[in-house]
Amino acid sequence: MTADEPTILATSAGFRRGPRGPYDVHVGPMLRFAAELAGSPERPRFCVLAQATGDPQTLIGACYSALAEADFRASHLQLFPMPNVDDIRGHLLRQDVIWVEGGSVANLCAVWRAHGLDAILHEAWQSGVVLAGISAGSICWHQGGSTDSYGTELRGFTDGLGWLPYSNGVHYDGEAQRRPKMHELIADGTLGDGYATDDGAGLLYRGTELAEVVADRDGPGGYELKRAADGTVTETPLPTRVLDYEE
Template structure:
């Protein structure tokens, strides 16, 4: 039960993640699937919406719909219907803290958990990756991120993947994730740009759009942080790392 593709980063508009995007579509096991884009983290940016329609719609054959929540007045029932009638959910990047606040006021978090239980593919990049985990390492905004990459206001995700998470792990500032993980009892999953972790029930694997990109699991042991690179392209038990 449950399908997730969490992408560490990359520019969708420049096709940097295209092999991963193609996998997401195939992962639905449906021809011409219905994809719902949720651009809350980018403030429902029209340019982002247009990019998703171009890549997932025109190139990859999805029927693309968008759930705009920032300035649009939409009922809880309409939100639920959009989410649960989709085959794929794709969550865009941006301000993770603001996104989660809006989601919780509109019950989006609850409906996404229902989508997970219904085996709808949940996917996304950056903020759209953090949201599936317990907590996230984010650079959302100056209001919540005055001390660097780790938000002062900790991003609390949906907890569908029982780990903490750092996207953009190849970018400046990611080092603070390692330090913060020393205070955490659960493992951490760190993803560089152009790499994703795929969850299918209780199994996982790593997929890449750039062979040089890396994924890691971080675990605390005897007061020290052990970091192990994840390379498996075939599914393995999630319990091996979490």
């Protein structure tokens, strides 16, 4: 099954982390919501893309384990050191959800473009495959955002795919630099107006319009960021719906 219109879920939330280390992960509300957006198919097809961290096998394996535990049909597309599937376009177009993990958004977009994946993903989006992801996997669909792709001090990234004509701030409440850097980048014109998410929140876009903000628990929210004529930035909290799935 597919979404009934082009759909992107851009988040600061993803797999739920367990107590046994960084690769103890489980399917949480945000991934279940992505499956719902795809029409709630039985055993939804989820393809994981982890180019933002170089396709590490430990992360990919952890995602497979979590998806299998939830009775989702897991696959992945790797590009390092070479693609693991012969027909990339065919594989991605068969998915219900394409989930993009976090890391370096600058490297992610560059590698995708080098392999022609930007055009394939756009086709998948238009055909009803739900595109979703966390952090770099959220910024990538937008014009850009703040990023640690270039070092520990955040910088502006302006070379996103740009299908969503907004800036995107992730981990808004989780990292001290994130909120002031987004305000700075919008105020000086490096980035345009946009949206931001606390850790645990996500932005649902239908087509290129924001449809709603969701969260995987009480507390996290989303924000609209707009530059005024005097160069100041207005931050407006947005209504946020808490996802309710049995786990």
